[in-house]
Amino acid sequence: MIIDLTTKINHELINAWLDTQENKRIATGHVGTHLDTYQKSNIPLEYFERTGVLFDVSEIESERDIAISDIEHIKIPENSFVLFRTKQIEKYEYGTKEYFHDHPQLSHDLIDYLINKKISFIGIDCSGIRRGDEHTPADIRCEENGIYVIENLCNLQNLSNAPFTVYTMWLDDEVATGLKCRVIVKQ
Template sequence: MIIDLTTKVREELVEPWLAKQEKKHIALGHVGTHLDTYLKSEIPLEYFKTRGVLIDASSYSEKREIDIKDVEKYEIKKGDFVLFRTDRINKTYGTVEYFKDHPELSQDLIKYLAKKEVAFIGIDAAGIRRAGEHTEADKYCEEKNVYVIENLSNLDKINFDEMNIYTMWLEDKEATGLRCRVIAEKRD
């Protein structure tokens, strides 16, 4: 079974917002499912295929930060893609409600995952931290060779525990957000 985790964004949603952006090329990299790379580090090619670990935080992520205690029961290994399901993506991507006070990971959890040397932290929300802490959290992760992928979708369709995640991106010397395609595949 294969599930596309990439958020498809309608042009009519993007065009009005993009028209207001000074650096359209840079802004476009942060639309839909994308990988943040503020430090412009080179993403290891072996990150293309990773083992996936899905954390279903949908029942509590709107009420509190997702913390270490929420992931302790999972076996998280070096090189994993840790996916956080919050169901925020179901609040209509691109609306003010989607971006306002979105679910976030605790600072301790971000450090914990970086120490575990995961490859990716993915979330079906606008980021792993809000507002002024958003970029700093992404930079911290990138310094540790961990990359944050935002605005995932269809995490609620994953009904299997063992999976491979395939992540495809194109390098860009200017963009701080790299649009990407993310696919989950059930492992036999």
């Protein structure tokens, strides 16, 4: 079975936001499913195909961070694509204020834990692994360690715990700090 994890966007909602942005080229890279590359590092081509590991953390309320103890029961192979299902994109339409407001986030300890696992990607079905002023520094910390954060994934509820392969396609851009991408799973 092939499952597309790429979010389709409502252009009316997004165009209203883009009209408020000073640099539309930079802003457009951060719309929909994309990976953040603030350091403009070269993403290794072998990242295209990775073993996927899914963590359903949808029962965790946004009043607390997602912690190591929430995921340590599942083995995380080196070089894997770790996905977090929070249900944020299932509850709220992408592009709405509710979608971006107070979304779940990974604890700093969990981010460090994933860095130490030497994974390739962190994927999440909300607008980031941290909120507000902590968003960009968390993404940069991951990127400095060869891990790229992919935001705004969808259809994670269609994945099973069985082993699966994740295919990620992106287009490099010398200027943009967000690269639109397509993420597809084969189970």
